[in-house]
Amino acid sequence: MKVPGKMLPKIWVYMFKKPVTVCYPKQRLTPPKNLRGKMKFYIERCISCGLCARDCPSTACQMYEIDGKKRPVFDLDYCTFCAQCAESCPKDAIEMTAEFELAHYKKGEAIVK
Amino acid sequence: MGSFACVWNQMVRGTGVENIDPVLALIYLLIFPGVFFLFAFSLFTEYMDRKLYARIQRRVGPPFLQPFADLVKLASKEDIIPEKAEGFMFTAAPLFAVAAIFAAYLYLPIVTTTGLHSFNGDLVVVLYLLMIPTLAMFLGGWYSGNVFGQKGGMRVASLLFSYEIPFFLALLSPALVEGSWKMADIVSFQQAHPLALVVTVLGFGIAVVSLQGKLERLPFDIPEAETEIVAGPLVEYSGRRLALFRLARDAEMVVGAGLISVVFLGGPMPLLSLQPVYLSWALGGVIFLLKTLFVVLLLILIKSAVARIRTDQMISFAYKWLIPLTFVQIFIIIIIRYFGGI
Amino acid sequence: MPADINRIKEILQSVTTDIQSKTPTRVFVSVPRNDLIRTVNILVSELGVQHLSTITALDAGTVFEVLYHFLVNGTEITIRTSCPKDDPSVESIINIFPGAVLYEREIHDILGIVPNGHPDLRRLVLPEDWVGGYPLRKDWKPPEGKE
Amino acid sequence: MARVKLPIGPQHPALKEPENFTITLDGERVVDVDIRIGYTHRGIEKLMESRTYTQNLYLVERICGICSYAHVVNFTQNVESVLGVQIPKRAEYIRTLVLELERLHSHFLWLGVAGHEIGFDTLFMYTWQDREVVQDLLELISGNRVNYAMNAIGGVRRDLSDDHRKKVLEGMDYLEKRTAYDKEVAINEKTILARAENVGILKPKIALKYSAVGPTVRASGVTMDIRKDDPYASYAEIPFDVITTDTCDVLGRIVVRVLEVFESIKIIRYLMEHLPAGDVVMKVPRKIPVGESISHTEAPRGEDIHYLRANGTERPDRYKVRTPTMANLPAIAEMLKGSYLADVPIVIAAIDPCMGCMDRVLLLKEGSETPGDIIPWDRLRAYGIKWYAERGWKI
Numbered sequence: 001m002k003v004p005g006k007m008l009p010k011i012w013v014y015m016f017k018k019p020v021t022v023c024y025p026k027q028r029l030t031p032p033k034n035l036r037g038k039m040k041f042y043i044e045r046c047i048s049c050g051l052c053a054r055d056c057p058s059t060a061c062q063m064y065e066i067d068g069k070k071r072p073v074f075d076l077d078y079c080t081f082c083a084q085c086a087e088s089c090p091k092d093a094i095e096m097t098a099e100f101e102l103a104h105y106k107k108g109e110a111i112v113k
Numbered sequence: 114m115g116s117f118a119c120v121w122n123q124m125v126r127g128t129g130v131e132n133i134d135p136v137l138a139l140i141y142l143l144i145f146p147g148v149f150f151l152f153a154f155s156l157f158t159e160y161m162d163r164k165l166y167a168r169i170q171r172r173v174g175p176p177f178l179q180p181f182a183d184l185v186k187l188a189s190k191e192d193i194i195p196e197k198a199e200g201f202m203f204t205a206a207p208l209f210a211v212a213a214i215f216a217a218y219l220y221l222p223i224v225t226t227t228g229l230h231s232f233n234g235d236l237v238v239v240l241y242l243l244m245i246p247t248l249a250m251f252l253g254g255w256y257s258g259n260v261f262g263q264k265g266g267m268r269v270a271s272l273l274f275s276y277e278i279p280f281f282l283a284l285l286s287p288a289l290v291e292g293s294w295k296m297a298d299i300v301s302f303q304q305a306h307p308l309a310l311v312v313t314v315l316g317f318g319i320a321v322v323s324l325q326g327k328l329e330r331l332p333f334d335i336p337e338a339e340t341e342i343v344a345g346p347l348v349e350y351s352g353r354r355l356a357l358f359r360l361a362r363d364a365e366m367v368v369g370a371g372l373i374s375v376v377f378l379g380g381p382m383p384l385l386s387l388q389p390v391y392l393s394w395a396l397g398g399v400i401f402l403l404k405t406l407f408v409v410l411l412l413i414l415i416k417s418a419v420a421r422i423r424t425d426q427m428i429s430f431a432y433k434w435l436i437p438l439t440f441v442q443i444f445i446i447i448i449i450r451y452f453g454g455i
Numbered sequence: 456m457p458a459d460i461n462r463i464k465e466i467l468q469s470v471t472t473d474i475q476s477k478t479p480t481r482v483f484v485s486v487p488r489n490d491l492i493r494t495v496n497i498l499v500s501e502l503g504v505q506h507l508s509t510i511t512a513l514d515a516g517t518v519f520e521v522l523y524h525f526l527v528n529g530t531e532i533t534i535r536t537s538c539p540k541d542d543p544s545v546e547s548i549i550n551i552f553p554g555a556v557l558y559e560r561e562i563h564d565i566l567g568i569v570p571n572g573h574p575d576l577r578r579l580v581l582p583e584d585w586v587g588g589y590p591l592r593k594d595w596k597p598p599e600g601k602e
Numbered sequence: 603m604a605r606v607k608l609p610i611g612p613q614h615p616a617l618k619e620p621e622n623f624t625i626t627l628d629g630e631r632v633v634d635v636d637i638r639i640g641y642t643h644r645g646i647e648k649l650m651e652s653r654t655y656t657q658n659l660y661l662v663e664r665i666c667g668i669c670s671y672a673h674v675v676n677f678t679q680n681v682e683s684v685l686g687v688q689i690p691k692r693a694e695y696i697r698t699l700v701l702e703l704e705r706l707h708s709h710f711l712w713l714g715v716a717g718h719e720i721g722f723d724t725l726f727m728y729t730w731q732d733r734e735v736v737q738d739l740l741e742l743i744s745g746n747r748v749n750y751a752m753n754a755i756g757g758v759r760r761d762l763s764d765d766h767r768k769k770v771l772e773g774m775d776y777l778e779k780r781t782a783y784d785k786e787v788a789i790n791e792k793t794i795l796a797r798a799e800n801v802g803i804l805k806p807k808i809a810l811k812y813s814a815v816g817p818t819v820r821a822s823g824v825t826m827d828i829r830k831d832d833p834y835a836s837y838a839e840i841p842f843d844v845i846t847t848d849t850c851d852v853l854g855r856i857v858v859r860v861l862e863v864f865e866s867i868k869i870i871r872y873l874m875e876h877l878p879a880g881d882v883v884m885k886v887p888r889k890i891p892v893g894e895s896i897s898h899t900e901a902p903r904g905e906d907i908h909y910l911r912a913n914g915t916e917r918p919d920r921y922k923v924r925t926p927t928m929a930n931l932p933a934i935a936e937m938l939k940g941s942y943l944a945d946v947p948i949v950i951a952a953i954d955p956c957m958g959c960m961d962r963v964l965l966l967k968e969g970s971e972t973p974g975d976i977i978p979w980d981r982l983r984a985y986g987i988k989w990y991a992e993r994g995w996k997i
Contacts, residue, residue: 002791011414015168019174021171035741264627339721340720341944341946342608420722420797423942554813
C-alpha cells in the first residue's frame with residue numbers, strides 16, 4: 001500500500017535498540033588480520049635490492065645508507081598502504097600489520113626502518 | 114510589585130490559594146515555570162529530538178549537554194553582518210523571534226489552569242505570537258542579501274498559510290467545544306469533562322502535522338532544505354544571532370507542543386489540590402511536561418519516517434487534506450453541540 | 456553479439472581499407488581527417504551506431520592522433536584520424552553525436568585540438584585563466600615553482 | 603521575484619564534490635542550467651605518463667573513491683591485452699567478485715545519498731548500515747575498505763580462503779533480506795514517490811542522443827550493459843539479467859539500482875559456488891611492448907572506458923580515462939530544464955555523479971597568479987568577488 005510513513009513500524013522497533021555505530025575510541029572494532037596497516041620491516045632478511053623503493057607509487061619508501069648498507073626507510077606520511085613493497089620484496093622482509101592508529105604530532109615522526 | 118501580586122492573585126484563583134507572596138510571582142516569571150525553565154526545557158527538547166532521531170537511525174547521538182554547548186559555542190563566535198544585508202531588520206529578526214516565543218509561553222497554563230495572565234481570547238494571542246518567529250525568519254532571510262536567504266524567505270512566506278490556517282482552525286476546535294476563547298476555561302472544562310478530549314482527536318492530529326510545518330521540520334522543512342538552498346533564511350546568520358534563532362526554534366517547539374497539550378490533552382490536568390500549594394504546582398508541571406514530551410515524540414516520529422516534499426506538494430496537501438479535515442472536525446463539534454452531547 | 460568485421464570492411468570500402476581487428480570486439484579504422492564525418496555518417500546509417508563512448512586525443516610525436524570510440528552491439532569501433540601539429544583541428548561531430556560536446560571541449564582544453572564547428576569552446580577541466588599551454592602535449596613543461 | 607541565478611556549487615550541500623551548476627530560476631522553475639567542471643582536476647592522465655605500470659596500478663585506483671576497482675580492472679585488462687596474456691581463471695573470478703561487491707557498496711551508497719537529497723535521512727542511515735556489511739567483506743578480502751589494491755598485472759594479489767567464502771555468502775543472505783525491505787519502502791513510501799515519480803524525465807531518444815550510460819539509460823528502457831554486451835572478467839559464464847525500466851524518471855533509476863543489487867547478490871552467490879581452483883597470479887614482464895588497447899567495464903555508474911597506448915618502455919605513452927559521469931553529464935541539463943528547484947539535487951544525484959573521477963587530468967595552480975605563490979586571504983577573496991561579479995552574480 002502506498003502510504004506516507006511506511007517505515008514507522010521499523011522506526012519504532014529501532015528506537016529501543018542499541019545503536020550500531022560505536023563510540024571510538026572508547027569502543028573499538030577489531031580489524032581483520034590481513035588489514036593493510038603499518039608495515040613491519042625485518043632488517044635481517046633485507047638484501048638491499050631496492051625493489052621496494054622502485055615500485056613504491058608514492059615515494060614513501062626510499063633507500064638510505066644505514067650502517068654501510070642501502071636500506072629502505074618508510075615514511076608513513078607519504079604511504080598509501082598499497083602493500084606493493086611487501087609484494088615486491090623477494091625475501092619477504094616487509095610485512096603489513098593490522099596496526100592502523102598512526103596519528104602523530106609532527107611530520108616525519110611516523111617512520112618505519 | 115503590586116501589579117505582580119495582582120496578576121498573581123488572578124492567576125492562582127483556579128487553585129483557590131489567595132494572597133501569594135510577590136517574590137513567588139517573580140520566581141514564577143523568571144525561574145519556574147518562566148524564562149529559565151523554558152530555556153532549559155527547550156534545550157532538553159532539542160537534546161531529546163536529536164538523541165531519539167539518532168537512535169532511530171541507529172546512531173549514538175549527542176551527549177546530554179550538547180545543545181547547551183552548541184548554544185554557548187555559537188554565542189561566543191564572531192557575529193558577521195554581511196555588507197549586503199539590511200542592517201536593522203537583519204539584526205533585529207532573531208530578537209523578535211525569541212521575544213515573541215517567550216511572551217507566548219507565559220500565557221500557557223503550565224502549573225495551574227491559568228498562565229501568568231488569563232483573559233478571554235488568550236488562545237488567539239498565543240497563536241499570533243507563535244506566528245512571529247516565522248515572520249522573523251522571512252524578514253531575516255529576505256534582508257540578508259543572499260540569494261539562498263531570499264529564496265528561503267520567499268518559501269517561508271509562500272508556505273505560511275498552508276500550515277497556519279489548519280493550525281488555527283484545529284486549535285480553535287476545542288474552544289468551540291467549550292465555547293470560550295480562554296485557555297483557563299478550556300482546561301477547567303476538560304478537567305470537568307475528560308471525555309470531551311475524544312471529540313477533538315482529529316483536530317489533535319491535524320494540529321500536530323501543522324505544527325510540524327510551522328517548525329519547518331521534515332517533511333515540511335522546505336524553507337531551509339539543506340540540499341537545495343543550503344540553510345535558507347539562516348544562510349547568512351552566524352554567532353549570537355544564529356544561536357538566538359536556534360533557541361527560538363527550540364522554544365517554539367516547546368510552546369507549540371505545550372499549546373497542543375493544553376488545548377487537546379488538558380494541560381496540567383488532572384489537577385489535584387494538594388497542600389502546600391507548590392506540591393500541586395509541581396505535579397501539574399510534571400504532567401504538563403510529560404504531555405508536551407509526548408507531542409514532541411510524535412513530531413520526532415513524523416520527522417524520521419518521511420522524505421521532504423516540494424513546495425507545490427505541500428500547498429496542495431494543505432488545501433486538499435488538512436483544511437478540509439479541520440472543517441470536518443469543526444462540523445463534528447457543531448453537530449455534537451447541537452444535539453447537546455456535551 | 457559482436458559486429459561482423461567483414462561487414463564493416465564492406466561498408467567502409469569507399470573510405471578506407473586500413474581496418475584492423477585483433478579481437479572480435481575491437482576494430483580500429485584509420486581514416487584521413489577529411490573523411491571523418493563521412494565515415495561516421497556511414498557507420499550511423501549502415502551499422503546503426505548510436506553510442507559514442509569517448510574521444511581520445513594524443514600526441515604521437517609528429518602528429519596528433521584523435522580516436523573516436525563508438526560502441527555498437529558490444530564492439531568498440533575506433534575511428535583513428537590524425538592532424539598535423541601546425542594545424543591541430545578536426546571536424547566536430549556534435550551534429551551527429553551531441554554527446555561529444557564535452558569530449559571535444561576536453562581535447563581542445565588539454566591538447567589544443569580545435570573541433571571545427573563546435574559552438575562552445577570554453578575551458579572544461581582547466582581553470583578559465585589558465586595560461587600554461589596544453590599539458591598533454593609531449594613538449595609541455597610544468598610551470599616553474601610548482602608545489 | 604524575476605529570474606534569479608542560483609549557483610549550485612562549487613561548494614553546496616547537495617553536491618558531495620565540487621562542481622558548479624549555475625541554475626537560472628523563474629520562481630521555483632528551472633529554465634536554464636550551465637555546468638562547469640574541473641574543480642577537482644588532479645592531472646592523473648598526465649601523471650600516469652611519468653610512472654611505471656606497477657605504480658600506475660595504485661594511481662588508477664585513486665581516480666575514484668567509490669568505483670575504484672572498475673578503473674583498476676580496466677587498467678590491468680588493457681596492459682594484459684597489450685602483453686597478450688590470459689590470466690588464470692580463479693583470478694578472473696576473484697576480480698568479478700570484487701567488482702560486484704563494489705557495485706553493491708556503490709548502489710547502497712547511492713540509495714543513501716538519494717535519500718539524503720530528498721531529506722530522508724533515516725533511509726540514508728539504514729542503507730549505509732547495510733553498506734557497512736559490504737565494506738567489511740571487502741576489508742576482509744582485500745585488506746582495505748575503499749582502495750582494495752587487489753589487482754596485479756596478470757592476476758590478483760590475494761587469494762580467497764574458504765572462511766572468506768563462507769563469510770561472503772552469509773553477508774549476501776543478510777543483504778538480500780535487508781534490500782527486500784528497502785525495495786518495499788522505496789516503491790511504497792508516499793513521500794519518496796512524490797519526489798521521484800515523473801521527476802527528471804529522460805526519454806530514451808534523448809538518452810541515446812547524448813550517449814548516456816549505465817543505470818541512467820537503463821532506467822529509460824535502453825538495454826545497455828557492458829557485462830552482457832562485451833563480457834569481461836568472468837561475466838560470460840555467469841547467468842544474470844540486465845535490469846531495465848521504462849519509467850524514465852528518478853523512481854526508475856532508484857528501482858533499477860535496487861534490482862541490480864539483487865542481481866549482484868545472485869552473481870556473487872554463483873561465483874562463490876563455482877570458484878575454480880588454481881593460481882591467482884602469473885608472472886609478467888615489467889616492460890610492456892608497443893601496442894594499444896581499449897578496455898571498458900560496467901562500473902556501478904555505467905560504462906567506464908580506458909584507452910592505453912604503450913611504447914615499449916616501463917611507462918605508458920598515453921592513458922585516457924572516460925568515466926561514466928562524464929558521459930551522463932550532458933544529459934543532466936536536459937533532465938533539469940523545466941523541473942522545480944527542489945528537484946535539482948535529486949536529479950543531479952540520480953545519475954550518481956562522481957565528479958572526482960570525471961575531473962582527472964591536472965592542475966598546478968591558478969594560472970593568473972604566480973605559480974607556487976601562497977595567495978593571501980584578502981587577495982583570494984577579492985579574486986573570488988571579481989570572478990563572481992564578472993558573471994553577473996550577486997553575492
